[in-house]
Amino acid sequence: MPKFLVLYKWTLDEQDIKIKSDDLSLDASRAKGKISDFDRNAIEEAARIVEAKGGSVDVLTYGSAAVKQSLKDVLSRGADKAYWIADASAETADAVVTAKVLAAAIRKIGPYDVILTGEGSSDQFNQQTAPRVAALLGLPCLSLVHKLDVEAGTVSVTRKLAVCTEQATVSGPVVVSVLSDINKPRIPGLKQVLGAAKKPNEEIALGSLGVSPADLQPKAVRRSAKGFVMTRKNVVFKDANPADSVAKLVSSLVSEGLF
Amino acid sequence: MSDDKFDAIVVGAGPAGSACAYTLAKEGRSVLLLERGNSAGAKNVSGGRLYTYALELVEPGLYERAPLQRKIVREQVMLLNERGATTVDYFDPSFGADVPQSYSVIRADLDEWFAGEAEAQGAMVAPGILVDDLIEEGGRIVGIRTGDDEMRADVVVAADGVNSLLGQKAGLFPDAKPQAVGVGVKETIELPDDVISARFGVKDDEGAARVAIGCTEGISGGGFLYTNKSSLSLGIVFNPQQAGRQQRHIQDIFQDFKMHPAIQALIDGGTSIEYGAHLVPEIGFHGVPKQLSREGLVVVGDAAQFGINTGVIIRGMDLAIVSGLAAARAIVAAKQPADVGALYRQQLEELLLIANQKAYQNFHGIFDIPRIFREYPNLANDAMRFLFRVDGKTPKPMLKGLLETVKRNVSFGRLAADGWKLYRHL
Amino acid sequence: MTGIFLFSEDPVLAKQLLTPALALKGALDQPITALALDGATAADLAALGADTVLLLQSASGWVEGLGDAVTDLVRAATVVLVGGTQRGKHLAAHVAAKLDAGLTTDAKSLAIEDGKLVTSRILYAGLAVGVEELAFPAVATIPPRSYPTPEAAQTPGSVETVAVTDDIRVTVTGTTPTESSGVDISLANKLVSVGRGFRSKDDLPLAEGLAAKLKGEVSCTRGIAEDEYWLPIERYIGISGQTVKPDLYLAVGLSGQVQHMVGARESKIIVAINSDERAPIFEAADYGIVGDLYAVLPLLTAAITS
Numbered sequence: 001m002p003k004f005l006v007l008y009k010w011t012l013d014e015q016d017i018k019i020k021s022d023d024l025s026l027d028a029s030r031a032k033g034k035i036s037d038f039d040r041n042a043i044e045e046a047a048r049i050v051e052a053k054g055g056s057v058d059v060l061t062y063g064s065a066a067v068k069q070s071l072k073d074v075l076s077r078g079a080d081k082a083y084w085i086a087d088a089s090a091e092t093a094d095a096v097v098t099a100k101v102l103a104a105a106i107r108k109i110g111p112y113d114v115i116l117t118g119e120g121s122s123d124q125f126n127q128q129t130a131p132r133v134a135a136l137l138g139l140p141c142l143s144l145v146h147k148l149d150v151e152a153g154t155v156s157v158t159r160k161l162a163v164c165t166e167q168a169t170v171s172g173p174v175v176v177s178v179l180s181d182i183n184k185p186r187i188p189g190l191k192q193v194l195g196a197a198k199k200p201n202e203e204i205a206l207g208s209l210g211v212s213p214a215d216l217q218p219k220a221v222r223r224s225a226k227g228f229v230m231t232r233k234n235v236v237f238k239d240a241n242p243a244d245s246v247a248k249l250v251s252s253l254v255s256e257g258l259f
Numbered sequence: 260m261s262d263d264k265f266d267a268i269v270v271g272a273g274p275a276g277s278a279c280a281y282t283l284a285k286e287g288r289s290v291l292l293l294e295r296g297n298s299a300g301a302k303n304v305s306g307g308r309l310y311t312y313a314l315e316l317v318e319p320g321l322y323e324r325a326p327l328q329r330k331i332v333r334e335q336v337m338l339l340n341e342r343g344a345t346t347v348d349y350f351d352p353s354f355g356a357d358v359p360q361s362y363s364v365i366r367a368d369l370d371e372w373f374a375g376e377a378e379a380q381g382a383m384v385a386p387g388i389l390v391d392d393l394i395e396e397g398g399r400i401v402g403i404r405t406g407d408d409e410m411r412a413d414v415v416v417a418a419d420g421v422n423s424l425l426g427q428k429a430g431l432f433p434d435a436k437p438q439a440v441g442v443g444v445k446e447t448i449e450l451p452d453d454v455i456s457a458r459f460g461v462k463d464d465e466g467a468a469r470v471a472i473g474c475t476e477g478i479s480g481g482g483f484l485y486t487n488k489s490s491l492s493l494g495i496v497f498n499p500q501q502a503g504r505q506q507r508h509i510q511d512i513f514q515d516f517k518m519h520p521a522i523q524a525l526i527d528g529g530t531s532i533e534y535g536a537h538l539v540p541e542i543g544f545h546g547v548p549k550q551l552s553r554e555g556l557v558v559v560g561d562a563a564q565f566g567i568n569t570g571v572i573i574r575g576m577d578l579a580i581v582s583g584l585a586a587a588r589a590i591v592a593a594k595q596p597a598d599v600g601a602l603y604r605q606q607l608e609e610l611l612l613i614a615n616q617k618a619y620q621n622f623h624g625i626f627d628i629p630r631i632f633r634e635y636p637n638l639a640n641d642a643m644r645f646l647f648r649v650d651g652k653t654p655k656p657m658l659k660g661l662l663e664t665v666k667r668n669v670s671f672g673r674l675a676a677d678g679w680k681l682y683r684h685l
Numbered sequence: 686m687t688g689i690f691l692f693s694e695d696p697v698l699a700k701q702l703l704t705p706a707l708a709l710k711g712a713l714d715q716p717i718t719a720l721a722l723d724g725a726t727a728a729d730l731a732a733l734g735a736d737t738v739l740l741l742q743s744a745s746g747w748v749e750g751l752g753d754a755v756t757d758l759v760r761a762a763t764v765v766l767v768g769g770t771q772r773g774k775h776l777a778a779h780v781a782a783k784l785d786a787g788l789t790t791d792a793k794s795l796a797i798e799d800g801k802l803v804t805s806r807i808l809y810a811g812l813a814v815g816v817e818e819l820a821f822p823a824v825a826t827i828p829p830r831s832y833p834t835p836e837a838a839q840t841p842g843s844v845e846t847v848a849v850t851d852d853i854r855v856t857v858t859g860t861t862p863t864e865s866s867g868v869d870i871s872l873a874n875k876l877v878s879v880g881r882g883f884r885s886k887d888d889l890p891l892a893e894g895l896a897a898k899l900k901g902e903v904s905c906t907r908g909i910a911e912d913e914y915w916l917p918i919e920r921y922i923g924i925s926g927q928t929v930k931p932d933l934y935l936a937v938g939l940s941g942q943v944q945h946m947v948g949a950r951e952s953k954i955i956v957a958i959n960s961d962e963r964a965p966i967f968e969a970a971d972y973g974i975v976g977d978l979y980a981v982l983p984l985l986t987a988a989i990t991s
């Protein structure tokens with residue numbers, strides 16, 4: 001019976017991040033946290049397989065003190081147990097640091113048959129963590145998976161790439177990143193939300209992982225992050241009669257020399 | 260605390276629900292607080308002036324922990340016509356003394372905070388849960404349904420807001436009658452703290468609350484403007500039926516209001532960070548259903564149509580909190596669920612909520628005078644214009660001029676009739 | 686020896702990578718080593734300015750499985766550039782991990798500043814642009830069509846073949862090429878882009894008719910391709926899809942979420958047709974019509990001939 005570990009990231013909801021008009025800096029003061037969108041698909045996939053065939057789903061996250069807020073949510077989505085690493089280093093962590101910390105934690109709490117991640121995190125969308133963690137743990141990695149089967153220690157997947165779809169199999173432990181179209185994540189019901197309160201969660205002290213201070217120094221250091229502002233003409237036609245709007249639009253496009 | 264039955268299930272984490280859950284949990288009752296939004300406050304649209312006394316009733320000093328914006332020391336009334344605005348500004352520092360009378364608040368923050376306080380007291384808070392039915396057995400309400408899940412409790416508290424689904428399911432009242440509810444739209448406009456303080460002539464922790472009449476194109480209703488720390492809550496509340504008859508879109512009326520030179524000057528340079536529309540209980544006590552409970556169910560806050568809208572005062576949050584508190588006290592005092600209803604009534608009386616509502620009960624009658632929303636604001640501005648205009652010509656005799664001004668707007672017969680009506684309603 | 690290394694399994698992209706590689710060579714004064722999977726590409730890369738080309742002899746040719754092999758070949762690298770295809774990004778992440786190196790995904794710009802690789806890239810799905818500095822060795826993936834193919838070099842480089850070991854733990858049991866409509870939307874200079882505002886696949890002709898009149902193509906949002914399967918994946922635009930820069934981008938019945946717009950916002954003119962005047966697309970558009978696409982599209986299509 002497969003033991004799953006799903007890696008999930010607690011990210012800021014980008015919809016609440018405002019761009020300051022004066023210096024284009026980002027204002028995340030009103031931004032709420034959320035489970036990175038595609039990680040919900042990863043959790044859902046593990047939960048469905050376990051509900052059908054048995055097994056277990058643990059989840060693991062590394063973030064700032066705020067990750068504690070994610071526990072109730074993640075445990076209501078089908079996870080059995082949540083491990084969390086809360087450390088300020090996460091604020092500046094790049095994919096190098098993140099993968100090292102996660103790999104170290106997995107060595108401690110593992111082994112697992114299948115380690116799942118999302119295709120990419122909603123904030124960074126590095127698409128690096130799955131291959132990196134696999135490389136550090138010496139496991140094979142199957143990315144961009146939109147169909148997953150686990151049968152007697154053999155993992156069979158269909159990967160969806162722009163150029164082709166690809167079937168692949170691995171026997172033994174593997175790291176898998178899933179696409180958002182692999183499933184529709186459940187919306188937790190009351191019983192699941194209440195049940196979450198009774199499920200176990202365990203904090204892992206970063207200090208207990210034998211990760212050196214040097215390992216916590218990012219190799220990719222953020223210099224700046226500026227809001228992207230598009231200056232567009234924003235001419236909007238809303239005549240009661242659409243034909244009038246269309247006429248105005250066409251003449252505008254003509255004057256733009258488009259036809 | 261068992262998870263398959265609670266002493267009370269509170270549906271809706273608005274001010275009413277959180278106040279109720281907070282009090283029940285504090286009294287050691289097992290409470291489940293359900294909210295359909297992904298977090299408390301996520302789904303709420305509201306102006307944001309909270310009268311502090313309500314939080315003081317729940318627990319003295321509680322307001323000091325709340326995320327409050329500015330204490331209101333300037334009460335302003337604005338009479339608008341297309342050309343200009345006549346503003347009455349009442350400044351009263353005592354409104355800001357010791358326990359300030361009222362604060363501007365941002366609802367999303369307030370609701371999240373209040374639900375958090377309830378949780379800290381031991382209430383089980385479950386967001387993202389839409390309650391879609393009640394469980395009824397032998398004529399008693401014994402729990403709620405959400406999706407495929409059921410949950411039981413001795414008492415269900417319907418704090419689910421204006422046109423309450425649960426109240427309807429329980430058959431307590433037909434769904435909100437169009438004339439009984441107003442529709443409100445609100446926009447939050449961001450501006451630097453110091454700009455706001457300067458524009459409204461207040462210190463940095465002080466604020467102004469302004470209502471505007473004459474901004475709804477003759478449609479029964481009014482506008483409001485509250486100063487938050489670094490944003491303004493600007494909105495209008497009005498009668499959707501009349502608007503419908505005049506084929507006017509909420510957004511358009513609101514846009515025109517925003518564009519009025521007197522309002523523009525106040526919001527100029529700001530960036531809109533939030534916009535929403537919502538219903539409001541409009542007609543005060545007359546709207547409150549005769550029956551506020553059934554065995555196993557009590558209705559609180561907007562769900563019970565508690566609301567006072569005098570045109571110069573919009574109140575709902577405080578009444579919601581007080582009614583939530585009343586329900587909680589009733590549930591605590593009750594020997595068995597059957598007693599809750601009567602005790603709730605009694606608490607409402609003791610907490611003066613009914614009295615409050617009655618005091619204003621006929622106020623809405625004034626809104627039947629259509630001229631309130633166009634002719635009279637116009638009259639006020641014309642009169643001002645007459646008084647202050649200097650163009651070098653020989654001015655008309657004062658009285659004659661004023662009388663003409665009045666005539667231009669309303670016939671004396673109407674004026675007398677309206678005056679009488681006003682007198683009667685007050 | 687230190688150096689600049691580059692790899693892409695996509696021959697066209699591999700050649701494009703030479704352009705930034707040559708710039709880096711100028712800045713770092715280090716040789717360029719290109720890795721290739723086939724002889725023809727190897728020869729091209731040598732001709733276009735790679736000092737050395739290593740022709741990898743991979744049995745399986747499964748790019749994602751070449752991580753360890755490539756790592757061994759690029760150990761000495763100062764900078765490694767990898768073509769930002771899906772396979773390329775997977776490979777790059779593995780190599781970066783093995784090199785204990787930072788990796789910028791989909792770098793929009795590259796520069797050398799005081800001994801560091803300075804890159805810019807998109808954050809928060811397009812809401813912001815982040816600048817980061819990477820210590821050497823540094824890895825970056827470069828999206829297709831970011832750079833032109835360079836001119837032929839005066840002195841072509843040399844080609845060596847190297848045997849490499851694949852990741853035998855993974856067995857690829859089958860591949861089915863996505864039936865390509867033969868359309869590359871990134872080349873179209875007019876696009877009609879459809880979103881969830883379309884009620885059914887049967888309504889797509891509305892957009893196709895307009896696209897035909899405009900001599901353009903039809904593109905879409907992610908949901909239309911990935912959830913509804915109304916259009917091939919290669920047609921969807923955005924952070925996890927294609928990036929396009931047409932003269933005219935006509936967004937129909939799509940809300941204009943940043944994850945989508947990031948792929949289209951470099952278009953010359955953006956036009957929005959949406960029934961909800963508060964849809965974010967209108968802020969991202971030069972011209973917009975607030976209205977029902979089912980009413981507007983036929984009128985617009987008709988208006989364009991006349």
Ligand SMILES: Cc1cc2nc3c(=O)[nH]c(=O)nc-3n(C[C@H](O)[C@H](O)[C@H](O)COP(=O)(O)OP(=O)(O)OC[C@H]3O[C@@H](n4cnc5c(N)ncnc54)[C@H](O)[C@@H]3O)c2cc1C
Pocket residue numbers: 270271272273274275276293294295296299300302303304305306307308309310388389390391418419420421424442443444445494495496536537538539559560561562566573574575576577579
């Ligand atoms: C534009 C506007 C301006 C206003 N300005 C003011 C003001 O300045 N001062 C003032 O005191 N009052 C004001 N009010 C009135 C005030 O907002 C309300 O009276 C107050 O919010 C009532 O609180 P409540 O808890 O009863 O209901 P609500 O605040 O409406 O809370 C109800 C909650 O229940 C949840 N819910 C509903 N149905 C379900 C369900 N089936 N399952 C689960 N959850 C559910 C909702 O999501 C919501 O969170 C204003 C209202 C509007 C619209």
Ligand SMILES: Cc1cc2nc3c(=O)[nH]c(=O)nc-3n(C[C@H](O)[C@H](O)[C@H](O)COP(=O)(O)OP(=O)(O)OC[C@H]3O[C@@H](n4cnc5c(N)ncnc54)[C@H](O)[C@@H]3O)c2cc1C
Pocket residue numbers: 037038120121122810879880881882883905906907908909921922923924925926937938939940941942943944945958959960961964976977978979
């Ligand atoms: C990490 C991540 C990556 C993502 N990557 C991508 C990506 O690469 N590409 C992408 O496209 N999305 C991506 N998404 C999804 C993206 O966030 C949006 O959800 C998606 O783009 C919305 O698609 P849509 O506009 O078609 O649908 P909606 O957002 O539902 O918009 C439909 C619009 O149609 C309008 N409409 C409805 N009916 C009519 C009518 N009759 N006439 C006119 N207008 C009408 C509505 O007003 C609405 O604005 C990503 C999301 C995440 C979290």
Ligand SMILES: Nc1ncnc2c1ncn2[C@@H]1O[C@H](COP(=O)(O)O)[C@@H](O)[C@H]1O
Pocket residue numbers: 007008009010036038039042060061062063095098102116117118119120121124125126127128129130
């Ligand atoms: N800090 C983190 N903690 C746990 N999982 C993470 C973290 N960061 C990334 N992941 C996982 O790695 C996936 C890809 O992230 P990224 O490489 O940042 O695009 C995410 O979808 C998560 O599943």
